[in-house]
Amino acid sequence: MVSAWLQKKLMPLRIVMTYALIAALLALVWDAPARASGSGLSGSSFNQFSVTAEDTVYYSGYWLGSGNYTKETPVYHFAFSPAEELQAGDTIQVQLPYQYNFLGNSGFFWSPNVAVPAASVKSTVGGAADSLFDAVTTQLSPDWHPALAFRLSKIVPAGASVDIRLANFLITPDYHHRSPGIEEFAIAASSNTAPLTAQHSIYMRSVANYYPDADTYATATTTGYHFKFTVMQKIDPADNARITIAFPQGMSLPASIGAYSVKINGTAASSAVVNGNQLILQPSVALPSYSGAAIDIDASAQIKNPASPGYYDFTLSTSVDPLPATRRIGIISSSGASLADNPSRDKGYISIEPTGNLRFMFTSPTILKAGDTVTVTSPPGTLLTDPSVSPGDIRLEWPSEGLELDGTAASITRLADNQLQFILPSNYYLEPDYHLVFQLPNRFDQKYGTYDMQVTTSRTTKPATVPLLIAPPTVQNFTVTAGVKWAGASQVPYAFHFQTNVPLSADDGNTVTIVFPPQIAVPSGINPSSVTVNGLPAQSVSYSGFTHILMVGIPKDIPLLGDVTVAVSANAGLTNPAPGTYSFSVFPNWDDYMKAQASIEYGTEPVVTGISAAPKEVRLKLGGTVVQQLQATARLSDGTAKDVTAAAYGTLYGSSDANVAVVTADGLLQAKREGQAIVTVTNGSYSDTVQVAVEKADVPPPTVKVTGISAAPKEVRLKLGGTIVQQLQTTARLSDGTAKDVTAATYGTLYSSSDANVANVTADGLVQAKREGRATVTVTNGSYSDTVQVAVEKADVPPPSVSVTDISAAPKAVELKLGGTVSRQLQVTVRLSDGTAKDVTAATYGTSYSSSNTTAVTVTADGLIQAKQEGQAIIAVAYGGYTAAVNVTVRAANSESSSDTNYGSSGGGTGPAPAPSTASTVPQKPQSVEREIIASRGGTVELNGVASVTIPAGALPKDGTVKVAVVKAGESPSTAGRESLGSIVEFASTTGPFVGQPLKLTLTYDASKVGAGSKPAVYYYNETFARWIYLGGSVTGNGQITAESKRFAKIAVFSTRLTSFSDMTGHWAAIYVDRLLGMGVVHGFEDGTFRPDQTVTRAQLVKMIADALALKASGTPTRFADRDSVPDWAKDAIADAVQAGIIQGYEEKGAPWFKPEQPFTRAELVVVLARILEQNSANRTKEIAGFTDQKDIPDWAQQAVQATFAKKIISGYPDGSFRPGNHVTRAEAAKMIYMLLDSLSM
Structure with missing residues (x-):
């Protein structure tokens, strides 16, 4: 994986350099005054200035396991003596080092003009308390340093000894962004801005720049160890200060180690004590603060490496620093290892960069450092790079501290035509489990194909083999075909054909990327079912209207130079541009530099010169053929004909007598009653007619009549929580002695229930249980009828081992509005004694509902609340002796909605005490999945049946691990006021939350919970704002929705009200308005419009x-x-x-x-x-x-x-x-x- 540690180590250097550069530039721009230090220096308003703290001061930003990073807030004393009398109204400015912050500041950076709490500031003059200031505020110095401005309320005489105590306000800089050292403060007065400086030490909580090492990394080998670090607080043997090295668990140290075997900065240790896996050392001489230190343990100490290969943590702590420093050493087999022999089993890879360089990347199983060698071997008979290659041509990436972003080799040796060896530079250090990445100039000229390249190091002498693909620079034979080349044509199918210049893998989520001309209108939510690759449905499809890029996931592996045809059907909704020639591009896996281009010339569509409708005469018969599809054909100016039957082509249909026959917008003719009508078909200024005759239905022969009916079964027993439906069968006895099945409603059979609250019956005779009780279903056909007795039994109570302990109904309070939201579905959940919960909303579980005021509010057997008239009611929910209540308010159509309605879940219900649980633990389905993703390739991570994320190539800033996990109950953010349709899923990456390209998220949700007037929508949880933010999404099937996100986060699917504006259909801003509407940022008007062209105040x-x-x-x-x-x-x-x-x-x-x-x-x-x-x-x-x-x-x-x-x-x-x-x-x-x-x- 690509390490977050590496980014952490590089960041301080970059930030320090950035701040230093900004400060220097600003000093030049603003002519910042020179700083004086010490005491009694001329030019300043002060004789003396010092900074002290009541305790040791540490940098902030450490993780202490308490759930938060530390914010160090030291108590500072700023002591000074003015060289001249300071007047009331003068301001004393204390300038702080860069990156200080203060409590209560919501931003990442220092904010000016914020009042410092009076309780945080105390002052003394000559040792006596004296309130000197009437205002203390945060400021920025001329060179952008954070500063504090103390405005005097009285005179301070020259030579006075003043001490300002500042407590519970300042936050020290984050240690990630600083190099440890003595920090500089400055003081100046508004009457004389020449500053006087003072210094004060700030420490890391552990030693810095810690690097463990060993003479050999072979398993079970006795070896010497070396530990380098930068001292923080002084380590003085006079103060009995000690250094402790904790070796990995499982390593056995000798019972004793002689102090002579341990050198600290080249001098034997004063003492060395073994305590379990710890070696406790005392230096012979003091180690000053911020100095470099080295501990060398000789092999004579008889310390052996671990017996098994792997990564092992070595921890160094001191008695004067509060935290230990930890880094690892990689141990490899004593028989040798390769770069591929790492615990993550990352075999490495090689690629050709846009510059033409060969780029190698491996996860190192052990430390690589200055002086180590790397050897690269190409197949026999080949020439590896140019014969004149130099050390500066070997580029090293992703290095450790002290090395520039792109380092170069110390030296290079050509061992053979196909073999090079180079030495790592003096400042190189690579920790195990991090990437060895280097580039060689590419002079490897071979025919297209795959070549095995081998890499070894002086530490890993066995070769690691990686394949090198030599392929054409661009895709081959790219052509684009449009189903229609007329300008402005809509619903146009397209086909893209080419030969790929890289192998494409379906398992790795590889994609084909097509760049459309901006002038072609492409819907943002293309349905994947409308796109195929070589005849198979695409694995994924996404389109960006901003970049005009269509990304298509391949469903099956495609070899190098394999033929690829991407077909986009007319259903995708593509619309051609204006007349002219337009260029398309295609490239695999987002490799833009490998793209190929092709063009299409669009012309003007021929005009209609006439129209004909077929058939000319239509005969329909009631009870027989009652529909007929018409076909409209347009004659075009270029001599061709075109089917324009569909309304999309502008064809209109009208019937002269809609009581006899009607016709749909797409030309489907439907009989209504006996008679004649004329259908007129119009397209533009042209029309044609169709004669329609509708005959009456045949009358059944009078010799066969219905003489009675019977319904079966006669008795139906249903059980809530078990069998809850039963299909009835109705048979008619005829006068000729035969019988006929007339169950379906189409035969005129009618069904009714004496108590629909107990059991209802559909139009086709399906009986459905609702709640415990008895009902009679009456079956009628003509003048004959029959009855069926229905008994509904209550649901079984859960066995004592899993008993109900509570009930809750959500939402707790509901507000409905006549003319607006007039219904709301409740959700009822019972908590069971085994710690799980169960949804028992449906009446089939035995849950019952009742309204205290049915005039205003009613509730169905399945918990759907419906507004009737303005008023209030309480909905009582009951289940097995437990109850819950929901408050419902119905407001008039013209009233304002309440702003404080609580949509959270209701509290616990009431009921009998739970029985003791004896249930055993039931194995659960996997709730999370992880996958290593190579940034340049991308990929998909899927948690079966729950969610998946597709990461485009180049979206991640570096290689890392992507995790998809269901958020556990009790750990998820509040969803109060929202109706959740599925699990909350957390998508996370070791590379950090943000990505360079949108992620494609797919989530499963319960479609049955989406009520009328609502739709599912994807939201992400913003941790900073502590709220759910709307993303939207497209429903891709029953129970699945996809959306794009530019960050990893907690994701959920909620039911949201289906709102659309009548004046935004097809509008260029529709996609933006929809997103902000979902976030509650924009709203429409009462007439259902958005009014996009209206100005904003x-x-x-x-x-x-x-x-x-x-x-x-x-x-x-x-x-x-x-x-x-x-x-x-x-x-x-x-x-x-x-x-x-x-x-x-x-x-x-x-x-x-x-x-x-x-x-x-x-x-x-x-x-x-x-x-x-x-x-x-x-x-x-x-x-x-x-x-x-x-x-x-x-x-x-x-x-x-x-x-x-x-x-x-x-x-x-x-x-x-x-x-x-x-x-x-x-x-x-x-x-x-x-x-x-x-x-x-x-």
Whole structure:
């Protein structure tokens, strides 16, 4: 796997260098003053300045097993003596090292202008308590250091000894982002900004830069050991300080080890004590803070390596540091090993990079370090790279600390034409289980095929063999065929044929990637059933409207240069572009540099010159042939004919007498009663007619009449929880002595139940049990009838070993609205004594429901609540002696909904005490699955019957393990107010939560729980905001839904209200509005429209942004002069946005104004969005916006336009303009907010 450890180790160096560079640049830009240090230096307002702490200060960010990372909050003392008198109103600024933070700050970075709690600050003058400050706030220094500003409320005389005690406020930097050392603080006054500096030590909680090593890694071999590290707190033998090395469990140390066998920085240890698997050492001389240290244990100490190969942890701790440092050594077989002999069984792989280099990657089974050799051998008779290859041509990737991102070999030796050996450079160190990755210049010119390459190291002398594929640079013989080449044609089938230049594996989730011209309209949710690969249904299908890329998962392996045909049927809904020639691209597995291109020329479709309908005459007969499909054929201007029967072609049908015969939109003629009619078929300005005659039904011969009927069986016994249905059979006795089965309703047989609450009966005689009791079913045909007695028994009570202990009904409270949501399905769950739960919603389980006010609210036998009129009621739910209650409120059609309705599950019910459980544990199905994913290949991880995730090639930042797991009950986030349709599933990766390309998620859900007017939708749980966020999704079959996500997270399928806007069908912003609608960010109007072209006011847009980002409540009212004109529904959102620093007002008449009803301009909105990007540390790119009206964009918005353009949040109008002064429409706002959330991976 690709290690998170490696990223952790590289990150401090990158961040430190970045901060140092920024600080240096800012110092140049702002002419930051020179810093003085020590005491009594000229130029500063202070004679002396020192920083001390009441306890040892550690960096933050350590995991202590308590569920949180540590936030170290030391108590600091800032002591100083002013060189000159400081006046009331002066400000003393204490500058802190980079990356300090403070308690209560919601951001990752220091926030300025935040008040420091008064209780955190105490001051003394000359040792006596003295309250010196009337305000203490957070600030940023001129070179962007975090700082604290102390504003004096009184005079401080020159030479006074002042001490500021700051407690319970500052958080030290995260140790991941720092190199350990002495940190620098500075002090300056507002009257004289020349700073005076002081230093203070901050320590890691364990020794740093820890590297264990051994002379040999062979199993069961006596060897010497070496441990290098950087000292944190001073290790002084005078203080009885000790160093403890914990060897892996299972390693046996000698009973004693002589101190002479252990050298610490080249000097024999003062003492060495063996305690179990620990060796406790005391140095002979002190080891200073931040100094490098080396412990060397001679082989004479008689320590043996473990007997079995594997990865083993070696831990080093000191008596002065609170935490140990741990790293591993890989032990390999004494008979030798290869790079493929690692515990993960990763055999390694080789690929050809876009640069042409050969790239090798292996998971190392043991340490590789400076001086070790790597040998590469190609097949006999081949030439490996250029004869003049140099050490600088060998590139090393993913190194450890101290090595640049791309290092090179120390030296290289050609052992043969087909064999090279190079030496790892002086600063190289690779921990076991991490990747050895290197590149060789590719001069390996061979014919197409697969070649075995062998790699050994001086540590792993057995060869590891990996196949090298030599293939054409692009796919071969690529052609594109469209079923119709007319511009603007819809429902067009396409076929893409080529020969692949890489083998494709179905098991590995390999894909074919097709890039469409942007002008071709492709639906975003293409059904996989409409796409085939070589005649077989595609394994997966996804389309991005942003990149215009169709990714198709192959259903069967395809060899190198194998023929591939991807067929997209007309059902996929593709629409041709305007006339012209357009180019398509294809490449396998997202390897863009290997693509091939082909073009199609689209022309103008021939026009209709006439139409004919067939047949010309239709004779239908009631009781016989009652339907007839018409066929409409259009004659075209190019002399051809076209079937235009379907309404999609603009063909219209009309009947002269709909009482005699009607015709559907697609030309299906249906008889209604005896008579004649004329059907007119029209397409454009052309029409034709069809004569229709409907004859009456034949009358049965009068000699055969029904003389009676009988229903069977006469008695039906049903049992709740068991047999709950019974099909009746009805037989008619005829006058000719024969009998006829007339069970079906089509024979005129009618069924009714005397008590539908006990048992109901369908139109075709299927009896269904509802609750315990008796009922009589009456069967009628003509003037004859019969009866069936039905008895429904109650369900068996669970055996004593698994008894019911409680009952709950969800939701706990229901609000219905006449003219709106008029029904709600309850869900009833019983908890059993074995710790499991069971859904007993259906009446067949013996659950009963009743309403306290049936005038306002009724409830069906299966728990469906239905509103009747305005009012309230309590629904009582009963099951086996346990009860629960649900409060129901029905509001008038024009009333506002309550904002505090609780949709959470109801509390425990009441009932008898549970019987003791004697149930044994029943083995459960697997609840999780893991799979190693190679980033460059992608793949699919599936938890059978629950969920799966397809990771596109290149989506992961590095190789890692992807896990799919059902979240255990009690560990899942709250789903209060939502109706869950299945398990909550957590998708996780060792590479981190975010991905470079959308993941395809597929989840199974219970379709039977989706009520009328609702649909299933996929949500992910945002841990930062602690809420479920709507993703949407497409139903791919009964009980399955797919969606895309740009992060790994907890995923669930909820039932959501089916809402659609009449004016958004086919609109370019429909996909954006649907996402924000699901998140509750946008809403429609009472007439069912969205009104996409209506402008948005400042109040409306800020409310949308605040809801989308889930801004935390500030609790502070705004200070705008027009705050009374802000609508109540927007006040909190505006206050939260102001507090978050993403919205500002206008400065007029000496006061700030918000202007809530004023429309937002496009320039104003991008400035707001750019502030959000900046706060979330969104990485900038080098993409430069170049709109045709760039000069018209105000200076204050130019940088924001560039930032949002680089993140694809804005794209401008088709004519290349931005139009900064245009008012933002509802559709534009929806798209920009959607793209903002996408760039933030929300």
